[in-house]
Amino acid sequence: MKTKILKINHQKPQASQIKKAAEAIQSGGLVAFPTETVYGLGANAFNATAVRKIFKAKGRPSDNPMIVHIYSIEDLERVVKSIPNKAKILIKKFWPGPLTLVFDKSPAIPKEVTANLDTVAVRMPSNKIALELIRLAGPIAAPSANVSGTPSPTNAKDVIQDLKGKVDIIIDGGNAKFGVESTVLDLKSITILRPGAITYEQIKKVIPGVKIFKGLAEKPASPGMKYRHYSPKAKLILFEGKSIPQIPVWRDENPDAAVLCTLETAIDNRMNHNTFLLGRQKRPDIIARNLFSNLRRLDRLGYELILCEGISESGIGMAVMNRLRKAASKIVN
Numbered sequence: 371m372k373t374k375i376l377k378i379n380h381q382k383p384q385a386s387q388i389k390k391a392a393e394a395i396q397s398g399g400l401v402a403f404p405t406e407t408v409y410g411l412g413a414n415a416f417n418a419t420a421v422r423k424i425f426k427a428k429g430r431p432s433d434n435p436m437i438v439h440i441y442s443i444e445d446l447e448r449v450v451k452s453i454p455n456k457a458k459i460l461i462k463k464f465w466p467g468p469l470t471l472v473f474d475k476s477p478a479i480p481k482e483v484t485a486n487l488d489t490v491a492v493r494m495p496s497n498k499i500a501l502e503l504i505r506l507a508g509p510i511a512a513p514s515a516n517v518s519g520t521p522s523p524t525n526a527k528d529v530i531q532d533l534k535g536k537v538d539i540i541i542d543g544g545n546a547k548f549g550v551e552s553t554v555l556d557l558k559s560i561t562i563l564r565p566g567a568i569t570y571e572q573i574k575k576v577i578p579g580v581k582i583f584k585g586l587a588e589k590p591a592s593p594g595m596k597y598r599h600y601s602p603k604a605k606l607i608l609f610e611g612k613s614i615p616q617i618p619v620w621r622d623e624n625p626d627a628a629v630l631c632t633l634e635t636a637i638d639n640r641m642n643h644n645t646f647l648l649g650r651q652k653r654p655d656i657i658a659r660n661l662f663s664n665l666r667r668l669d670r671l672g673y674e675l676i677l678c679e680g681i682s683e684s685g686i687g688m689a690v691m692n693r694l695r696k697a698a699s700k701i702v703n
Contacts, residue, residue, distance in 0.1 A: 375540050376539060376540070380498060383502050388499065390539065392506035398414065399413075399539070400420070400424060402515040403515075404542075405468075406495060407548050407549075407566065408515075408523060408524050409514065409522070410512035413512070414507070414508065414509075415438045415509040415510055415511040416508070421483055424512075428533075429517055429519075430518040432485065435491060437493055438509050438512075439500065439511075441501055441504040443461075445504070449475065449478065450474060451475065452473075464568055466494045466501065467496045467567075468566055469573075470492065473489060474489055475487075489556075515532070516529070517533075520600070522550075522551060522662050545659075549659035549661055550661065550662075550693060551689075552567065552568070553566030555580070560580050560581065561580070565582070569686055600696050600697040601696070602669045602697065606665075606678055607675070608680055609678065609703075626644070626675070628676045629644060630648060630677070632649065633650050634650065654684075658686045658687075665697065680694060
Protein backbone atom coordinates (compact mmCIF):
# COMPACT_ATOMS: atom_id res chain seq x y z
CA MET A 371 0.00 0.00 0.00
CA LYS A 372 1.25 3.49 -0.84
CA THR A 373 0.90 5.84 2.12
CA LYS A 374 0.28 9.53 1.46
CA ILE A 375 1.83 12.02 3.91
CA LEU A 376 -0.12 15.25 4.49
CA LYS A 377 1.71 18.03 6.34
CA ILE A 378 -0.79 20.38 7.99
CA ASN A 379 -0.35 23.41 10.26
CA HIS A 380 -1.92 22.33 13.57
CA GLN A 381 -2.69 25.93 14.53
CA LYS A 382 -4.61 26.80 11.35
CA PRO A 383 -5.77 23.58 9.67
CA GLN A 384 -7.79 24.11 6.52
CA ALA A 385 -10.81 21.94 5.70
CA SER A 386 -9.59 21.66 2.10
CA GLN A 387 -6.32 20.11 3.35
CA ILE A 388 -8.11 17.56 5.53
CA LYS A 389 -10.84 16.66 3.03
CA LYS A 390 -8.83 13.84 1.39
CA ALA A 391 -8.17 12.23 4.77
CA ALA A 392 -11.86 12.48 5.69
CA GLU A 393 -12.82 10.89 2.37
CA ALA A 394 -10.39 8.05 3.05
CA ILE A 395 -12.06 7.42 6.43
CA GLN A 396 -15.54 7.51 4.90
CA SER A 397 -14.53 5.03 2.18
CA GLY A 398 -13.21 2.49 4.70
CA GLY A 399 -9.55 3.50 4.77
CA LEU A 400 -7.11 4.15 7.63
CA VAL A 401 -5.74 7.56 8.56
CA ALA A 402 -3.12 8.34 11.20
CA PHE A 403 -3.74 11.76 12.71
CA PRO A 404 -2.45 13.97 15.54
CA THR A 405 -4.30 14.57 18.77
CA GLU A 406 -3.25 16.56 21.82
CA THR A 407 -2.25 13.31 23.57
CA VAL A 408 -0.53 11.03 21.01
CA TYR A 409 -1.11 10.22 17.34
CA GLY A 410 -4.12 8.01 16.61
CA LEU A 411 -4.86 5.50 13.85
CA GLY A 412 -8.42 6.05 12.77
CA ALA A 413 -11.22 4.28 10.91
CA ASN A 414 -14.94 4.93 10.50
CA ALA A 415 -16.37 4.00 13.91
CA PHE A 416 -19.50 2.46 12.31
CA ASN A 417 -17.61 0.35 9.74
CA ALA A 418 -16.62 -3.03 11.20
CA THR A 419 -14.55 -3.98 8.14
CA ALA A 420 -12.53 -0.76 8.36
CA VAL A 421 -11.99 -1.19 12.10
CA ARG A 422 -10.63 -4.70 11.55
CA LYS A 423 -7.95 -3.15 9.32
CA ILE A 424 -6.63 -1.28 12.38
CA PHE A 425 -5.99 -4.54 14.22
CA LYS A 426 -4.10 -5.89 11.21
CA ALA A 427 -2.01 -2.74 10.67
CA LYS A 428 -1.01 -2.53 14.34
CA GLY A 429 -0.82 -6.22 15.18
CA ARG A 430 -3.30 -5.38 17.96
CA PRO A 431 -5.07 -8.06 20.05
CA SER A 432 -8.75 -8.22 19.14
CA ASP A 433 -9.84 -8.11 22.80
CA ASN A 434 -8.30 -4.67 23.32
CA PRO A 435 -11.09 -2.05 22.89
CA MET A 436 -10.68 1.24 21.07
CA ILE A 437 -11.71 4.79 21.80
CA VAL A 438 -14.30 6.52 19.63
CA HIS A 439 -13.38 10.13 18.89
CA ILE A 440 -16.21 12.59 18.35
CA TYR A 441 -16.71 16.20 17.26
CA SER A 442 -19.94 17.14 19.05
CA ILE A 443 -22.60 16.12 21.56
CA GLU A 444 -24.73 15.11 18.57
CA ASP A 445 -21.98 12.62 17.69
CA LEU A 446 -21.99 11.35 21.26
CA GLU A 447 -25.73 10.68 21.08
CA ARG A 448 -25.08 8.48 18.03
CA VAL A 449 -22.54 6.23 19.76
CA VAL A 450 -23.93 5.83 23.32
CA LYS A 451 -27.26 4.71 24.79
CA SER A 452 -27.58 7.60 27.24
CA ILE A 453 -25.58 10.39 28.85
CA PRO A 454 -25.60 10.20 32.69
CA ASN A 455 -25.63 13.38 34.74
CA LYS A 456 -22.09 12.77 36.01
CA ALA A 457 -20.94 12.53 32.41
CA LYS A 458 -22.55 15.88 31.65
CA ILE A 459 -20.62 17.47 34.54
CA LEU A 460 -17.31 16.01 33.34
CA ILE A 461 -18.02 16.91 29.71
CA LYS A 462 -18.73 20.52 30.62
CA LYS A 463 -15.49 20.73 32.60
CA PHE A 464 -13.03 18.75 30.46
CA TRP A 465 -14.25 18.46 26.84
CA PRO A 466 -12.79 19.03 24.33
CA GLY A 467 -9.70 17.53 25.95
CA PRO A 468 -7.78 14.43 27.00
CA LEU A 469 -10.54 12.74 29.04
CA THR A 470 -12.19 9.53 27.79
CA LEU A 471 -15.50 8.42 29.34
CA VAL A 472 -16.87 4.86 29.25
CA PHE A 473 -20.61 4.69 28.42
CA ASP A 474 -23.14 1.99 27.58
CA LYS A 475 -22.78 1.71 23.82
CA SER A 476 -25.28 2.30 21.05
CA PRO A 477 -26.17 -0.73 18.88
CA ALA A 478 -24.73 1.28 15.97
CA ILE A 479 -21.18 0.74 17.25
CA PRO A 480 -19.80 -2.61 16.02
CA LYS A 481 -18.40 -5.18 18.42
CA GLU A 482 -14.94 -4.82 16.83
CA VAL A 483 -14.63 -1.33 18.34
CA THR A 484 -15.53 -2.44 21.87
CA ALA A 485 -13.96 -5.93 21.97
CA ASN A 486 -17.46 -7.43 22.33
CA LEU A 487 -18.25 -5.32 25.41
CA ASP A 488 -21.55 -3.52 25.95
CA THR A 489 -19.65 -0.34 26.78
CA VAL A 490 -17.79 2.13 24.57
CA ALA A 491 -14.99 4.57 25.45
CA VAL A 492 -15.52 8.03 23.96
CA ARG A 493 -13.63 11.30 23.91
CA MET A 494 -13.69 14.68 22.17
CA PRO A 495 -10.10 15.72 21.36
CA SER A 496 -9.03 19.35 21.52
CA ASN A 497 -6.47 19.14 18.70
CA LYS A 498 -7.76 21.29 15.80
CA ILE A 499 -6.69 18.85 13.08
CA ALA A 500 -8.37 15.94 14.85
CA LEU A 501 -11.59 17.88 15.39
CA GLU A 502 -11.77 19.01 11.77
CA LEU A 503 -11.11 15.48 10.54
CA ILE A 504 -13.92 14.12 12.75
CA ARG A 505 -16.28 16.94 11.71
CA LEU A 506 -15.79 16.00 8.06
CA ALA A 507 -15.62 12.21 8.44
CA GLY A 508 -17.91 11.48 11.39
CA PRO A 509 -16.99 9.59 14.60
CA ILE A 510 -13.62 7.82 14.35
CA ALA A 511 -12.47 4.71 16.21
CA ALA A 512 -8.78 5.10 16.96
CA PRO A 513 -6.10 3.56 19.15
CA SER A 514 -2.55 4.97 19.11
CA ALA A 515 -0.84 4.96 15.70
CA ASN A 516 1.99 2.53 16.48
CA VAL A 517 2.85 -1.13 16.29
CA SER A 518 1.00 -2.69 19.21
CA GLY A 519 2.98 -2.77 22.46
CA THR A 520 5.62 -0.22 21.43
CA PRO A 521 5.89 3.37 22.75
CA SER A 522 3.05 5.52 21.46
CA PRO A 523 3.98 8.03 18.74
CA THR A 524 4.01 11.70 19.61
CA ASN A 525 5.12 12.94 16.18
CA ALA A 526 4.61 11.94 12.56
CA LYS A 527 8.16 10.63 12.15
CA ASP A 528 7.44 7.88 14.66
CA VAL A 529 4.13 7.02 12.93
CA ILE A 530 5.89 6.78 9.57
CA GLN A 531 8.49 4.48 11.09
CA ASP A 532 5.79 2.07 12.30
CA LEU A 533 2.97 2.32 9.77
CA LYS A 534 4.18 3.59 6.40
CA GLY A 535 2.90 1.18 3.77
CA LYS A 536 0.18 -0.13 6.10
CA VAL A 537 -2.24 2.82 6.11
CA ASP A 538 -3.73 5.15 3.50
CA ILE A 539 -2.77 8.55 4.91
CA ILE A 540 -0.55 9.92 7.68
CA ILE A 541 -1.23 13.51 8.73
CA ASP A 542 1.88 15.31 9.99
CA GLY A 543 0.55 17.86 12.45
CA GLY A 544 3.64 18.44 14.59
CA ASN A 545 4.34 17.23 18.12
CA ALA A 546 1.62 16.12 20.52
CA LYS A 547 0.97 18.59 23.35
CA PHE A 548 0.76 16.16 26.30
CA GLY A 549 2.71 13.09 25.14
CA VAL A 550 0.67 10.51 27.09
CA GLU A 551 -2.71 9.04 26.23
CA SER A 552 -6.01 10.34 27.58
CA THR A 553 -7.32 9.62 31.04
CA VAL A 554 -10.06 6.95 30.90
CA LEU A 555 -12.90 7.12 33.44
CA ASP A 556 -15.60 4.48 33.90
CA LEU A 557 -18.88 6.26 34.61
CA LYS A 558 -20.59 3.39 36.45
CA SER A 559 -17.92 2.73 39.06
CA ILE A 560 -16.45 6.27 38.85
CA THR A 561 -13.01 4.73 38.49
CA ILE A 562 -10.00 5.96 36.55
CA LEU A 563 -9.13 2.96 34.37
CA ARG A 564 -6.07 4.64 32.87
CA PRO A 565 -4.40 7.80 34.22
CA GLY A 566 -3.59 10.49 31.70
CA ALA A 567 -3.29 14.20 31.06
CA ILE A 568 -6.47 15.01 33.01
CA THR A 569 -5.24 14.18 36.49
CA TYR A 570 -6.80 12.38 39.43
CA GLU A 571 -6.57 15.63 41.40
CA GLN A 572 -8.53 17.51 38.72
CA ILE A 573 -11.28 14.89 38.49
CA LYS A 574 -11.53 14.61 42.29
CA LYS A 575 -12.49 18.29 42.48
CA VAL A 576 -15.47 17.60 40.22
CA ILE A 577 -16.35 14.03 41.32
CA PRO A 578 -15.07 13.66 44.93
CA GLY A 579 -15.55 9.88 45.15
CA VAL A 580 -13.42 8.97 42.14
CA LYS A 581 -11.25 5.83 42.51
CA ILE A 582 -8.18 4.54 40.67
CA PHE A 583 -8.02 1.10 39.07
CA LYS A 584 -4.83 -0.86 39.75
CA GLY A 585 -3.63 -4.13 38.28
CA LEU A 586 -4.63 -5.92 35.06
CA ALA A 587 -8.16 -6.54 33.78
CA GLU A 588 -9.21 -9.86 32.24
CA LYS A 589 -11.84 -8.07 30.12
CA PRO A 590 -10.53 -4.52 29.72
CA ALA A 591 -13.07 -1.73 29.19
CA SER A 592 -10.24 0.57 28.15
CA PRO A 593 -6.95 0.37 26.26
CA GLY A 594 -3.91 -0.12 28.49
CA MET A 595 -5.56 -2.34 31.11
CA LYS A 596 -4.51 -5.86 30.12
CA TYR A 597 -1.39 -6.09 27.97
CA ARG A 598 2.18 -4.91 28.37
CA HIS A 599 2.30 -1.55 26.61
CA TYR A 600 4.61 1.26 25.64
CA SER A 601 7.71 -0.97 25.65
CA PRO A 602 10.95 -0.13 23.85
CA LYS A 603 12.93 -2.93 22.20
CA ALA A 604 15.55 -2.46 24.90
CA LYS A 605 15.14 -4.01 28.34
CA LEU A 606 13.95 -1.22 30.66
CA ILE A 607 14.72 -1.34 34.39
CA LEU A 608 12.66 1.16 36.37
CA PHE A 609 13.99 2.54 39.67
CA GLU A 610 11.41 3.87 42.13
CA GLY A 611 11.57 5.64 45.50
CA LYS A 612 14.58 4.79 47.65
CA SER A 613 16.08 2.66 44.87
CA ILE A 614 16.85 5.69 42.65
CA PRO A 615 20.32 6.27 44.22
CA GLN A 616 21.23 2.79 42.95
CA ILE A 617 21.16 3.96 39.32
CA PRO A 618 24.87 5.04 39.27
CA VAL A 619 25.85 1.67 40.75
CA TRP A 620 23.91 -0.20 38.07
CA ARG A 621 25.40 2.09 35.42
CA ASP A 622 28.93 1.28 36.59
CA GLU A 623 28.11 -2.43 36.36
CA ASN A 624 26.48 -1.94 32.92
CA PRO A 625 28.62 0.71 31.14
CA ASP A 626 26.83 0.21 27.80
CA ALA A 627 23.41 0.91 29.29
CA ALA A 628 21.52 4.14 28.65
CA VAL A 629 20.45 6.14 31.72
CA LEU A 630 17.13 7.97 31.42
CA CYS A 631 16.79 10.32 34.38
CA THR A 632 15.87 13.78 35.58
CA LEU A 633 18.27 16.69 35.31
CA GLU A 634 18.71 16.81 39.08
CA THR A 635 19.76 13.15 39.31
CA ALA A 636 22.17 13.56 36.40
CA ILE A 637 23.82 16.59 38.03
CA ASP A 638 23.96 15.09 41.53
CA ASN A 639 25.71 11.97 40.22
CA ARG A 640 27.82 13.75 37.58
CA MET A 641 26.37 11.53 34.89
CA ASN A 642 26.98 12.45 31.27
CA HIS A 643 28.09 9.37 29.31
CA ASN A 644 25.05 7.54 27.84
CA THR A 645 22.74 9.78 29.91
CA PHE A 646 19.47 11.11 28.48
CA LEU A 647 17.23 13.58 30.27
CA LEU A 648 13.57 13.17 31.10
CA GLY A 649 13.32 16.78 32.30
CA ARG A 650 13.24 18.55 35.66
CA GLN A 651 11.61 16.86 38.64
CA LYS A 652 9.30 19.83 39.15
CA ARG A 653 8.04 19.66 35.54
CA PRO A 654 6.28 16.30 35.16
CA ASP A 655 4.35 17.78 32.23
CA ILE A 656 7.62 18.13 30.30
CA ILE A 657 8.65 14.61 31.32
CA ALA A 658 5.31 13.28 30.03
CA ARG A 659 5.70 15.15 26.74
CA ASN A 660 9.18 13.71 26.15
CA LEU A 661 8.77 10.19 27.55
CA PHE A 662 7.78 8.15 24.50
CA SER A 663 10.03 10.05 22.10
CA ASN A 664 12.95 9.36 24.47
CA LEU A 665 12.21 5.62 24.53
CA ARG A 666 11.99 5.52 20.74
CA ARG A 667 15.22 7.52 20.42
CA LEU A 668 17.09 5.04 22.61
CA ASP A 669 15.84 2.19 20.44
CA ARG A 670 17.05 3.96 17.30
CA LEU A 671 20.45 4.43 18.92
CA GLY A 672 20.66 0.70 19.50
CA TYR A 673 20.72 0.49 23.31
CA GLU A 674 19.83 -2.92 24.73
CA LEU A 675 19.41 -1.80 28.36
CA ILE A 676 17.80 1.34 29.80
CA LEU A 677 18.12 2.35 33.46
CA CYS A 678 15.19 4.69 34.08
CA GLU A 679 14.38 6.93 37.03
CA GLY A 680 10.83 6.97 38.37
CA ILE A 681 9.16 10.23 39.38
CA SER A 682 6.52 11.45 41.83
CA GLU A 683 2.98 10.27 41.05
CA SER A 684 1.35 13.62 41.77
CA GLY A 685 -0.48 15.23 38.85
CA ILE A 686 0.46 13.91 35.44
CA GLY A 687 3.30 12.01 37.12
CA MET A 688 0.75 9.26 37.79
CA ALA A 689 0.32 8.79 34.04
CA VAL A 690 4.09 8.78 33.49
CA MET A 691 4.61 6.09 36.12
CA ASN A 692 1.70 4.04 34.77
CA ARG A 693 3.36 3.97 31.34
CA LEU A 694 6.83 3.25 32.72
CA ARG A 695 5.61 0.35 34.87
CA LYS A 696 3.87 -1.20 31.88
CA ALA A 697 6.99 -0.70 29.74
CA ALA A 698 9.44 -2.05 32.33
CA SER A 699 11.04 -5.47 32.17
CA LYS A 700 11.99 -5.10 35.85
CA ILE A 701 11.07 -2.69 38.65
CA VAL A 702 13.52 -1.95 41.48
CA ASN A 703 11.94 -0.37 44.57
